[in-house]
Amino acid sequence: MNAPDLITARETEQLSRNLLGFYEAIESASQDMLQAARTGDWDTVVKLEGACAVLIAQLKHASESRPLGRDERALKSRIMQRILFNDAEIRTLTEPWLHDLSLMMGASIDPKKMH
Numbered sequence: 520m521n522a523p524d525l526i527t528a529r530e531t532e533q534l535s536r537n538l539l540g541f542y543e544a545i546e547s548a549s550q551d552m553l554q555a556a557r558t559g560d561w562d563t564v565v566k567l568e569g570a571c572a573v574l575i576a577q578l579k580h581a582s583e584s585r586p587l588g589r590d591e592r593a594l595k596s597r598i599m600q601r602i603l604f605n606d607a608e609i610r611t612l613t614e615p616w617l618h619d620l621s622l623m624m625g626a627s628i629d630p631k632k633m634h
Contacts (some may be wrong), residue, residue: 538587541578542598545571549605556612564609 548571555563587595 531625537592538585539598540605541574541581542602545574545578546598546605548574549602552604552606553608553612556609561604562582564613571590 548567552564552567552571555567556591
């Protein structure tokens with residue numbers, strides 16, 4: 520292996536670590552969101568959701584430069600499964616709150632009650 524190949528290999532490894540780092544950061548934020556949702560800290564949930572959106576945008580931009588290898592895709596898949604699990608749990612926790620909000624808003628603008 521000559522020097523240019525070594526540099527390319529190092530750059531490729533660094534890119535992979537950066538991409539997987541984005542996935543890991545999103546996973547960490549989703550875990551923090553779940554913890555906040557479990558305690559009813561909805562302001563923190565919303566803030567972390569915004570942070571995830573920024574990370575996802577950065578990931579999309581970074582991933583344009585190189586696709587992940589097979590092993591990296593397997594790790595990405597495991598991370599994504601954990602993110603989806605956290606998301607599902609968060610949605611389960613927020614549904615009662617959303618339902619209550621819907622009832623409150625519906626009751627305040629229900630035309631039948633305006634007569």
